[in-house]
Amino acid sequence: MSAGLYAGLLRPALFALPADTSARLGEAALRAWPAWALADRLQRLSAPQPGLAMRFAGVEIASPVGLAAGFDKNADMLPALSRLGFGFLCVGTIMPKPRVGNPRPRLLRLPQQEGLRDSMGLPGKGCAHVVDRLRAYRRGGGRVPVFANVGGFTADELAETANRVAPHADAIELSLICPNIRRDGAPFDALGRLKAVLPRLDIDPGRVVLRVPNDVADEPDRFAALIEAAVAGGLGGLKVGGGSTTPEPRLASGAGTLHGAPIRRRALHNVALAGHVARGRIPIKGNGGIGSAADVRRMLAAGAVCVDLYTAFVYRGWTLARDIARELAADAPPG
Numbered sequence: 001m002s003a004g005l006y007a008g009l010l011r012p013a014l015f016a017l018p019a020d021t022s023a024r025l026g027e028a029a030l031r032a033w034p035a036w037a038l039a040d041r042l043q044r045l046s047a048p049q050p051g052l053a054m055r056f057a058g059v060e061i062a063s064p065v066g067l068a069a070g071f072d073k074n075a076d077m078l079p080a081l082s083r084l085g086f087g088f089l090c091v092g093t094i095m096p097k098p099r100v101g102n103p104r105p106r107l108l109r110l111p112q113q114e115g116l117r118d119s120m121g122l123p124g125k126g127c128a129h130v131v132d133r134l135r136a137y138r139r140g141g142g143r144v145p146v147f148a149n150v151g152g153f154t155a156d157e158l159a160e161t162a163n164r165v166a167p168h169a170d171a172i173e174l175s176l177i178c179p180n181i182r183r184d185g186a187p188f189d190a191l192g193r194l195k196a197v198l199p200r201l202d203i204d205p206g207r208v209v210l211r212v213p214n215d216v217a218d219e220p221d222r223f224a225a226l227i228e229a230a231v232a233g234g235l236g237g238l239k240v241g242g243g244s245t246t247p248e249p250r251l252a253s254g255a256g257t258l259h260g261a262p263i264r265r266r267a268l269h270n271v272a273l274a275g276h277v278a279r280g281r282i283p284i285k286g287n288g289g290i291g292s293a294a295d296v297r298r299m300l301a302a303g304a305v306c307v308d309l310y311t312a313f314v315y316r317g318w319t320l321a322r323d324i325a326r327e328l329a330a331d332a333p334p335g
């Protein structure tokens with residue numbers, strides 16, 4: 001019923017507005033958490049499904065399907081999001097200080113393909129605000145694990161932000177770079193940055209996930225070297241995706257990163273490649289174009305142990321995580 005309510009009524013209304021505006025309306029709705037507690041109770045959105053519990057990066061998760069970074073940048077929506085049936089929630093990217101991000105328009109829908117294109121430019125309320133919200137979530141009894149995705153323009157910034165947030169999150173996801181920040185000259189040295197950051201971290205490395213920059217996957221040697229460094233550093237996991245940044249004149253910055261169904265195939269390819277390099281030494285979270293239980297199964301078959309998603313949540317609405325978990329549970333062996 002509610003999938004119909006979203007697809008039939010709310011989504012057409014939201015999609016009639018510019019994407020930046022409907023994103024803000026969606027966020028406002030998800031801050032009104034008591035409504036979502038009621039929806040959870042009525043629709044059994046967060047009821048655990050049998051046979052799906054597992055560990056990723058040292059964290060017990062009730063389902064292998066999480067919400068990807070970028071949706072709740074400031075941890076403002078955790079009380080509502082934790083009632084929708086996701087196995088884990090990634091907040092961020094958290095930067096050390098508040099940032100306004102790129103000018104609007106910075107978000108674009110591609111409805112024919114169920115895609116999104118963004119050039120957000122890392123807007124956010126900064127680390128102190130997120131720490132405050134994470135504390136409140138814990139005080140409020142929030143039980144769904146939170147992975148805090150952190151960023152920074154230097155190794156010091158990144159490590160300091162991670163160290164400040166880590167005591168308040170279940171695990172840390174290191175974002176080495178955002179592709180929408182313009183850089184001139186040579187490609188960003190992700191490996192050098194990772195090697196500079198790891199010794200500065202005051203966190204059990206087993207609780208740290210490395211977000212492998214998407215462009216690195218196009219260069220097998222750089223990709224393999226980064227994964228080897230993550231293994232050598234004893235990290236708890238990798239996030240491997242399939243987004244790509246290309247020119248987009250409809251966005252104010254002139255370029256954007258593609259997400260959703262159009263990147264599914266590339267993401268699967270990258271996960272398989274990462275699995276080949278990792279050889280079971282570090283678990284992989286697959287990401288990119290996940291919108292159904294069949295997509296999750298394909299990602300797991302490619303070598304991931306869990307997944308997270310963003311774009312399909314925008315297209316399918318608040319029952320998506322529950323519906324996928326129910327379908328996966330129907331496959332899970334009894335006991």
Ligand SMILES: Cc1cc2nc3c(=O)[nH]c(=O)nc-3n(C[C@H](O)[C@H](O)[C@H](O)COP(=O)(O)O)c2cc1C
Pocket residue numbers: 068069070071073092093107116117118120122149175211241243259260261263287288289290308309310311312
């Ligand atoms: C509007 C938007 C903003 C995003 N912001 C971030 C971010 O701040 N940090 C990050 O690591 N990933 C960010 N992402 C990437 C998502 O975490 C995810 O990797 C990507 O959307 C691919 O998954 P999907 O195909 O399920 O959407 C963003 C994605 C979108 C669509």
